[in-house]
Amino acid sequence: xxxxxxxxxxxxxxxxxxxxxxxxxxxxxxxxxxxxxxxxxxxxxxxxxxxxxxxxxxxxxxxxxxxxxxxxxxxxxxxxxxxxxxxxxxxxxxxxxxxxxxxxxxxxxxxxxxxxxxxxxxxxxxxxxxxxxxxxxxxxxxxxxxxxxxxxxxxxxxxxxxxxxxxxxxxxxxxxxxxxxxxxxxxxxxxxxxxxxxxxxxxxxxxxxxxxxxxxxxxxxxxxxxxxxxxxxxxxxxxxxxxxxxxxxxxxxxxxxxxxxxxxxxxxxxxxxxxxxxxxxxxxxxxxxxxxxxxxxxxxxxxxxxxxxxxxxxxxxxxxxxxxxxxxxxxxxxxxxxxxxxxxxxxx
Numbered sequence: 001x002x003x004x005x006x007x008x009x010x011x012x013x014x015x016x017x018x019x020x021x022x023x024x025x026x027x028x029x030x031x032x033x034x035x036x037x038x039x040x041x042x043x044x045x046x047x048x049x050x051x052x053x054x055x056x057x058x059x060x061x062x063x064x065x066x067x068x069x070x071x072x073x074x075x076x077x078x079x080x081x082x083x084x085x086x087x088x089x090x091x092x093x094x095x096x097x098x099x100x101x102x103x104x105x106x107x108x109x110x111x112x113x114x115x116x117x118x119x120x121x122x123x124x125x126x127x128x129x130x131x132x133x134x135x136x137x138x139x140x141x142x143x144x145x146x147x148x149x150x151x152x153x154x155x156x157x158x159x160x161x162x163x164x165x166x167x168x169x170x171x172x173x174x175x176x177x178x179x180x181x182x183x184x185x186x187x188x189x190x191x192x193x194x195x196x197x198x199x200x201x202x203x204x205x206x207x208x209x210x211x212x213x214x215x216x217x218x219x220x221x222x223x224x225x226x227x228x229x230x231x232x233x234x235x236x237x238x239x240x241x242x243x244x245x246x247x248x249x250x251x252x253x254x255x256x257x258x259x260x261x262x263x264x265x266x267x268x269x270x271x272x273x274x275x276x277x278x279x280x281x282x283x284x285x286x287x288x289x290x291x292x293x294x295x296x297x298x299x300x301x302x303x304x305x306x307x308x309x310x311x312x313x314x315x316x317x318x319x320x321x322x323x324x325x326x327x328x329x330x331x332x333x334x335x336x337x338x339x340x341x342x343x344x345x346x347x348x
Contacts, residue, residue, distance in 0.1 A: 001088065003061060003088045011189060012094070023035050032065060044058060047313070051272055056276075066082045080179070095191075096190055113159065114180050116179055117180050121150055121176075128144050160181035161184065161215040162215070188205055188219070191222065195225055198221070259279075262281075265338035265339075270312070270318075280336060286332055290344045297346050297348070303331060307321055
C-alpha cells in the first residue's frame, strides 16, 4: 500500500518525508518523490535479541511526497495526478507557531478535495445519463444511484470517506480513485514547547473530531526534534527524547497511526538466519498470511505453528515453549493476531 504525504508549503512535510525515508532534505524541490520508510517495532528488536539472527528485517511503508500539490494546483487539477494512485493520505499541518490554524488548513484542503470529487462525479453522471438514453441496463441504473448518493454527500460538504457504502458499491466506484474517499491521517507538526505533550496536542488544536470520523485519524510530532535525532545511535536518540519526556520517536508514532488507519497488523517469522516482520490486513487467515511470505507456502499450506511474541520471550526459546505445549498448531482458517510468531508447515 502506498501512502501520500501532502500539505501546504512550509509545514514540514518535506522534512518529515526525508526523515521517514532517510533521504536527502531538499526544501527547494517541488516535484513528487517516492520512498520507503522502515516501521520501528520494539517487538521485532526483542526477538532479534533472543535469536541473534544474521538479518533483522523490519516492515516497511511505501511513501509518496506530493510536492507538486498546492491549493492552486489542486483547484486547477494539475496537482491531482499524484494523489489518485495512493491508498491513504498523510496531511501534515503547521502547528509550531502562534499564527498557525491547523483546523482551518485542514478544512480548506478538504474542501478543495471535495470540489474535485464533485466535479468528477458530475461529469460521470452526465455520461451515465447519455448511456441510459440508449439502454436502461441494471448496471447503469445502479451506478447512477450510487453516484447520486455520493453527489448529495459531497454537496453537504462531507468527504466520501464518511459515507457508508456496501462492499459492492465500493468495488463499483474504486476505479474513480476519489480524493476525499481515501483514509487520511492528520499529522500536527508542533513546536518544541509542545513536544512533551504530544498526546494532548490533537485536542488542544481542535482536531478531536478527526478521531471520531470514519477512516480518519490524527497524531502529533515535532519535526525539529526528529531532525535532531535522525542518524543518532539508538541509545543517544532515546536519551535525547527522554529530555523532552518522550519514550518513542515521531517516526514510530506516525508508522503506528498509519497502520491503525489502514487496518494493518504485523506477524513475525523468527530464527537464526532472519527475524522478520510481515505486514498483513487485520482479520487475515493463516493460509493468506503464509502467502505474504511466499505464494508457494499458501499453495502447499498444512499447518501454522504459532506463539505470541511476548510468550516466546517469556519462555526464552522455542524449544522451551514447545516443551510446555505453548506452540499451537493452527489450520488455514486461523485468524492471524498482531504480534504472532509463525512457522508455516507445508508440503512443497
